[in-house]
Amino acid sequence: MGWQNWFSSRKKDLDAIDQDHGDLVPRLSLGRNRDRHDEKLPRFQGTAGDQIRSTGKRTALDRVRFHLRNAFTPSQPVLSHKMFAGRTEVLRTLIRSVEDQRLHVVLYGDRGIGKTSLLHILAQLAKDARYIVRYSSCGEETDFSEMMRAIAKDIPLLYHSDYAPTSSEIESGRSLADLLPPGTLTVPQISDLFAKISNTRILVILDEFDRAHSPAFRRSIAELIKNLSDRSSRLQLVIAGVAANLTELIEHIPSIRRNILGYQVPNMSNSEIEELIHNGEKICGLSFDREAIAFISAVAYGSPYIASLLGQYAGLAAVDRDANMVEKRDVSEAINHSVDEIRHRVSSLSLFQTARAKADGHGTNLGLLARLALHYAGRLLPQQADEVIRKPGEGMAFMQKMETEYGLLEPLPNDPAGAYHFREEGVPVYLWIELAQSHFAGEKSNAKLLDALLDKYVVTQNA
Ligand SMILES: Nc1ncnc2c1ncn2[C@@H]1O[C@H](COP(=O)(O)OP(=O)(O)O)[C@@H](O)[C@H]1O
Ligand SMILES: [Mg+2]
Structure with a gap:
């Protein structure tokens, strides 16, 4: 179905959505400066009152793009029941x-x-x-x-x-x-x-x-x-x-x-992440296909923040190619954008140290350790590190190496089990998303490798 057809078939839904978020046509045009050559400059798409600005040329895509901001809010907590999943x-x-x-x-x-x-x-x-x-x-x-x-x-x-x-x-x-x-x-x-x-x-x-x-x-x-x-x-x-x-x-x-x-607070289950995406669909008017949802769930790994970030970027990627269905390729695109965004939240020292560790061949292990940290509220046990590096008994030594040689990890103060954590808070999300990027968006063989690692991990988890 083409955009226009889809749009006319969904017009009623979209109008209802618009109603929720305010009038479409601003009633006043006071204060508009018509002398400025605004055409050359990018413009805010909405008004401060959360209305879409009427440009005369607004398309269905603009509407979806506009509503995506409310559908997924990775930088803000969810305040409404409608958006709250699981x-x-x-x-x-x-x-x-x-x-x-x-x-x-x-x-x-x-x-x-x-x-x-x-x-x-x-x-x-x-x-x-x-x-x-x-x-x-x-x-x-x-x-x-x-x-x-x-x-x-x-x-x-x-x-x-x-x-x-x-x-x-x-x-x-x-x-x-x-x-x-x-x-x-x-x-x-x-x-x-x-x-x-x-x-x-x-x-x-x-x-x-x-x-x-x-x-x-x-x-x-x-x-x-x-x-x-x-x-x-x-x-x-x-x-x-x-x-x-x-x-x-x-x-x-x-x-x-x-x-x-x-x-x-536990990680969200895959069905809760799916609900989060479905809530977003209802608000922006896009649909996410099965593969896209599975892909987002795999990368989010229970984090509503990551799911929300990927949902928003994947939606934008679909809109950019004139599609009303979000697909796996849009999620790949979203991961690329997310890595860029998340990288900005990491200190330059940590970026330097992670780059060194990767250059020394520790990239995958660090990425998997980061994933583990996301799952266990940052707390990394030596036995878990054993599994990540796939060498029984050597996990502790690996974590110590990451501490002394790269300054990325440190022991948790007063932890009875001798657990470690990432020294800088934003680093695990960054390392994990980057690993996901290189594997999922990369060659097929790489994707298989990671799938195998993750499957192995899931099995040990349930055991
Ligand atoms: N139950 C939920 N349903 C939908 N989105 C959620 C849910 N919980 C968190 N989020 C999203 O995840 C992100 C982080 O949530 P937040 O509540 O700010 O986490 P924290 O306070 O633990 O840092 C936000 O973007 C929020 O929109
Ligand atoms: Mg908070």
Whole structure:
């Protein structure tokens, strides 16, 4: 079916999609500078209000290209139910822990695994159940007192057990923050206040906890969790951050272990990745054929970030060749683009060191190790490295070599099993995508080699 036919047959769907994302025809043309010779310059295709700009020459392809941005959002977390794929089991576990077991939750995993997206959906579900939800993202400057004051401000005085619902303080719109003294706040002060919450439940979400560097802040949060649990407070914390294991994210874990659910966000299954692509199809109006989906799933290897990135680039590649069906060749093209994009996120030192390691013949092994790191939230065990280099007992030596000669790996601090991780966070994605590029997009024999390696790996995984 040609583009025009396909387009007219899908016109209704596409119009519906357009409706979702705003009017197509801008109502005002104020401020347009008609004197400029804009034809020579590239233009923004949409407006700041997320409308397609009317150029008079807009084609069906432009529309698809425009909608691809919303269909796959590799650089942003998913905020809407419509875009959110899979994760039903994860959400079920989180809800059960919060609701039935009254635990605090600590979510950890690599960047790009989908923590923030999960937290947004969890927040919406909690709001549906009338929880008061506060989401905050941590940073280097995050300060305990300020953060707690802000949380207290969100909780109306109505929910303090000492205030009767008819009292005048409540009517004047006051909050729990009004009961706090000025200046620095201590953990006991906050715990006392939050222990008095009644008739509601509060979910406090602290995302990017790894970015809060202050040991004092981290210690205060651990103490707070302990106190809140001891006093059965109706306020629960959900903490998320980039980490290979629980203790890396939360210090002082022994004292709070029984009060929290520590949960490593798992990689997505292939069917979840497929759902992610189908969600994207509905929004952009393109279709992905079986082979393209299988190819994306293989390379994404459970990472929604990679799947989303490849989905977007593959869609653009199809549009560039006037096609409405995304095929395997578009995914190959997408991998090429992704490598370029991901390379920019890696420091020049790491690029230099990986190039040296590759020149010394370690490229494939490093790529496979990187893939393993993506699967295990960055944590690489010596036995796993054995499998990657296909030499029993020598995995540890290989990782040490990558540490001392190239500075790419380092031992995880205090890891009981002596695990390693990649020193720089963005390196595993880069190494793996580049390996996938060279094998999948390369000669057939190469593709077979990698398939064999991967199959072997899958088998040992399940064993
Ligand atoms: N359940 C999901 N469904 C669809 N896309 C997802 C899902 N989870 C994550 N993504 C996509 O993966 C990327 C990384 O997700 P994000 O939530 O930002 O991860 P993290 O917070 O762990 O770094 C984003 O592009 C997001 O759009
Ligand atoms: Mg995040």
